[in-house]
Amino acid sequence: MSFPGRVRALWSRTWGEGVNTPYQVPGSGSRGATPRLAVFPLAGLSGVRAAGEIGLSTRAIWEGVLEEAVREDEDVYYLELSDVTFVDVAGAGALAAAAGRLQDGRRFVVRRPPSALRRTLDLLWPDHEGIEVSTS
Amino acid sequence: MTAAVTEPFGPLEPFVHPALFYRDEQEYLDGTVPFVREGLAAGEPVAVAVPGKKLELIRDALGDAAGSVRLLDMREAGRNPGRIIPGVLRAFADSQPPGSRVRIIGEPIWAGRSDLEYPACAQHEALINASFQGRAATILCPYDVEQLPEHVLADAYATHPTVIRSGSRLMQDSDAYAPGDIVARYNEPLPPAPEALTFAFDAESLSAARHVAVGEGSRHGLTGVKLDDLALAMAELTTNSVVHGGGTGVLRVWTEDGHVVCEVRDEGRLADVLVGRRPVPRDQRGGRGLLLVNLIADLVRVHTGDSGTAVRCWFAR
Numbered sequence: 001m002s003f004p005g006r007v008r009a010l011w012s013r014t015w016g017e018g019v020n021t022p023y024q025v026p027g028s029g030s031r032g033a034t035p036r037l038a039v040f041p042l043a044g045l046s047g048v049r050a051a052g053e054i055g056l057s058t059r060a061i062w063e064g065v066l067e068e069a070v071r072e073d074e075d076v077y078y079l080e081l082s083d084v085t086f087v088d089v090a091g092a093g094a095l096a097a098a099a100g101r102l103q104d105g106r107r108f109v110v111r112r113p114p115s116a117l118r119r120t121l122d123l124l125w126p127d128h129e130g131i132e133v134s135t136s
Numbered sequence: 137m138t139a140a141v142t143e144p145f146g147p148l149e150p151f152v153h154p155a156l157f158y159r160d161e162q163e164y165l166d167g168t169v170p171f172v173r174e175g176l177a178a179g180e181p182v183a184v185a186v187p188g189k190k191l192e193l194i195r196d197a198l199g200d201a202a203g204s205v206r207l208l209d210m211r212e213a214g215r216n217p218g219r220i221i222p223g224v225l226r227a228f229a230d231s232q233p234p235g236s237r238v239r240i241i242g243e244p245i246w247a248g249r250s251d252l253e254y255p256a257c258a259q260h261e262a263l264i265n266a267s268f269q270g271r272a273a274t275i276l277c278p279y280d281v282e283q284l285p286e287h288v289l290a291d292a293y294a295t296h297p298t299v300i301r302s303g304s305r306l307m308q309d310s311d312a313y314a315p316g317d318i319v320a321r322y323n324e325p326l327p328p329a330p331e332a333l334t335f336a337f338d339a340e341s342l343s344a345a346r347h348v349a350v351g352e353g354s355r356h357g358l359t360g361v362k363l364d365d366l367a368l369a370m371a372e373l374t375t376n377s378v379v380h381g382g383g384t385g386v387l388r389v390w391t392e393d394g395h396v397v398c399e400v401r402d403e404g405r406l407a408d409v410l411v412g413r414r415p416v417p418r419d420q421r422g423g424r425g426l427l428l429v430n431l432i433a434d435l436v437r438v439h440t441g442d443s444g445t446a447v448r449c450w451f452a453r
Contacts, residue, residue: 035343056342056375086346088371089425097421116364123431124416124424 037061037084047078047109054084054091062091066098075106082112092120099130109134152274153264154307155296157281157289161193163303164278168241169197171276175239176204183228185210185220186243186278194241214244217253217260218430221267221413229273230415237272245292247283252450254288255322256437261295262315266410294318319409326439326448329399332390337374338383345374345387349398352389356396357453365432369449370398372425377402381445392450395434399448406440 037058038051047069054062069077079095081087087095095117099108109132110117121128158164168184172194175182183206184194191209195202206228214220220242229238242264245257264275279292281302293299293312300307333352337345349370353363370387377385381404388399412426426447430436433449440446 034340053343055346055371056339056378086343086367086371088375089368089428090375090422093421093424097419100419115361116368119361119364119432120368120428124428 039065042078042080045078046072046074046076047080049080049083051083052085054087056088056090059090059094063094066094069108070098070101076109077102077106078109078111079113080111081114081117084114084117086114087117087120089120089124092117092124095131096121096125096128099128102130106130107132111136150270150272151265151268152298152307153268153296154274154276154298154300155292155310156276156278156300157292157302158278159281159302164190164280165193165197166305167300168194168276168278171239171241171274172198172205173201175274176201178237180237180239181228181232182206182239183208183224184241185213185224186241187211187246190243190278210243210246214242216430216433216435217244217256218412218433218436220244220260221264221410222415222427223431225264225275226267226415229268229271235272237274240273240275241278242275243278245277245279245284245288247280252327252437253435255324256435258288258291258295258322259319260413261292262318263410263413265295265297265315267413291318323439323441326399326437326446329388329397330390330392332388335387337377337385337387339378342371342374342378346370349387349389353396353398353451356389356391358396358451362451362453366396366398366449366451369429369433369451370400372429373398373400373447373449376400376425377404380404391453395450395452397448397450399446401444401446403444405442406438406445412436 034057035053035055037054039061040049042049048065050065052058095108107130111134113133118133121131121133156167158167172182172184182204184191185208186194188209188211191207195207198205208224213224225240225242228240232238244260249257261277268275277292277296279289281289293310294314295318296310297313298307299310333348335345335348346367350363350367353366358366374385374387377400381402385400385402390397412430416424416427429449434452435450437448438445
């Protein structure tokens with residue numbers, strides 16, 4: 001997957017004091033570009049498949065997804081995250097907050113999330129209330 | 137000296153935080169075991185978080201009563217001093233029924249804590265007071281007077297409002313109590329970074345910064361959860377720089393004594409001394425980034441001031 005966008009960062013190695021030779025991040029793939037988050041409806045299920053990463057630049061998209069999910073009627077809302085490469089703490093927090101707003105009996109099923117999301121949930125929201133993490 | 141002398145651990149202010157100075161095993165047990173038993177007898181939840189060998193001593197001395205005490209090896213639970221308040225002390229205290237008075241033995245400073253770790257340890261001890269102000273808790277902090285250097289013992293008088301001298305059963309006020317001074321004094325510039333990969337980032341290159349850090353971490357031998365932890369920490373620190381630290385920052389990654397070290401510098405200033413140490417209420421949306429960094433890193437050191445903020449994290453390989 002390639003993400004369009006300009007490489008702005010200076011990536012350099014510093015050898016000793018004052019020597020700082022800037023050069024561009026090699027390649028123009030996901031490494032240097034502003035990441036995006038694409039969201040697609042799931043066929044035949046209440047839920048979405050997301051692709052990309054969840055961080056500062058995509059937080060609004062992710063929160064929009066969760067906002068809609070909270071308003072759905074089905075008991076289970078699927079979040080297929082196998083093509084999401086990273087979720088930061090605020091992204092995990094948005095998920096936990098949305099789960100807390102689900103009506104009784106409803107839950108999120110988070111499928112194949114990146115390991116960083118599981119780690120964050122385990123440490124900061126250990127009871128995962130309203131969030132079922134599925135590895136299949 | 138104007139110190140008032142009171143019976144050990146009572147009568148109680150809401151928060152009691154004595155340093156216990158001990159010379160040998162016997163003084164250690166004389167100072168800790170009755171403290172635990174007295175708490176259990178009063179129906180108080182009791183936790184003991186001390187280095188492994190000391191934990192064994194207390195466990196053996198307590199016998200069957202040890203089963204009623206939360207026992208934690210501080211070398212693991214408190215490896216990073218910055219996580220002891222949220223991950224050990226408040227985690228235990230806050231999980232008790234409302235209104236319970238809690239009793240904790242916490243020994244965060246032992247012979248073998250490195251010069252790199254010590255400033256974070258001293259700040260931790262000082263910040264316990266702010267974190268527990270007004271809470272019904274007694275936190276007893278043992279200090280090994282035979283093994284620890286003089287300046288560490290002197291600092292303990294500044295970080296603890298009360299002290300129990302070696303061989304004594306009496307808790308006295310410390311006339312050197314000045315926790316704010318300790319927090320300020322150990323807000324030290326970090327040792328110079330060695331030759332290192334250096335990456336300047338802004339809002340558009342946050343993802344790139346994380347990839348660069350993870351690439352270096354991997355090249356230096358981090359795998360699995362450790363690599364995830366490094367990615368999470370770098371994402372939080374670089375995002376903080378963009379959102380709160382002036383919009384840009386500089387990331388550095390290198391190796392040091394079996395650790396991968398990552399540092400993020402920006403032009404912001406951390407005004408809240410308890411940031412990253414305060415448990416976050418469940419219904420609060422944000423504010424967990426530095427808390428997570430403290431929970432996952434093996435050591436976090438911070439230097440903040442008018443010239444900017446540097447946060448350095450160590451991850452054991």
